[in-house]
Amino acid sequence: MRLYDSIGPNPRVVRMAMAEKGINLPSVTIDITAGVNRSSDYITKVPAGGTPALELDDGRVISEITVIAEYLEELHPAPAIIGTTPEERAETRKWVRIIDLGYCEVMANGFRATEGRRMFESRFPLMSKSGGDELKAIAAKKLQWLDGLMTGDFICGNRFTLADILLFCFVDFGAQVGQPLPDGLVWLPAWHQRMAARPAAAA
Structure with missing residues (x-):
């Protein structure tokens, strides 16, 4: 297998998942700034053009970060990052979907329509800049909602x-593109410190 890697939060999710599991794969860096x-x-x-992607030994290609992570978990169950029981896996998948649709997609589209507009406007349709600013505000509201809901060390309690x-x-990426954590949060800043201290965060 080999990983098609690039800059950006999506490939970092897979690299960090691999690092947590101790998986090392050869990789090819795709220059997304040049539109490769x-x-x-x-x-x-990868017809959708997104990164990363995982090319299997038989030539088949798996794309989409959560799908890649699920595939790697099936090959390497321990340490589990999705879960060891149906209930744990369901809880993880629930929060992955909430975070992906409610925050990651909104934040990323806000970035593409504003700071990232020059890079993306020739590649696919974008919101207007004012619409991008509204998406940023919606993403910040989602973080505030999440901050008020969480109580454990991690999103799934202590797991x-x-x-x-x-x-x-995606929070790290947001901080680099004009979308830092909103003021007044309590849980998220402490959680972020715990996450940043993990060795895999360097992936």
Whole structure:
């Protein structure tokens, strides 16, 4: 297998998941700033053009970060980042979906329409800049909602999961593109410190 890697929060989620599991794979870096993911051989492997992607030994290609993480968990069950029981896996998948749809997608689309507009406007349709600003505000509201709801060390209580990896990578990215954590949060800043202290956070 080999990983098609790039800059950005999506590939970092997979790299961090791999690091938590002690998985090492050869990788190929795709220059998304130059649009390589939207042309050449890559687009034939990954029609949606996103990164990362995992190419299997038989030539099949798996894309989408949560799908890749699920596949790696099936190959390497321990340490579990999704869960060891049906109930644990269901809880993790619930929070991954809530975070992905409610925060990650909204925050990322807000970035693409504003600070990232020059890079993305020739590649696919974008919201207006004012719409992007509204998406940023919605993403901040989702973080405030999450902050008021959480009580344990991690999103799934005291169990570290893919949901934590996903949120951490996108919160870190947001801080780099004009979307820092909102003021007045309590749980998220402490959680972020715990996450940043994990060796896998360097992935």
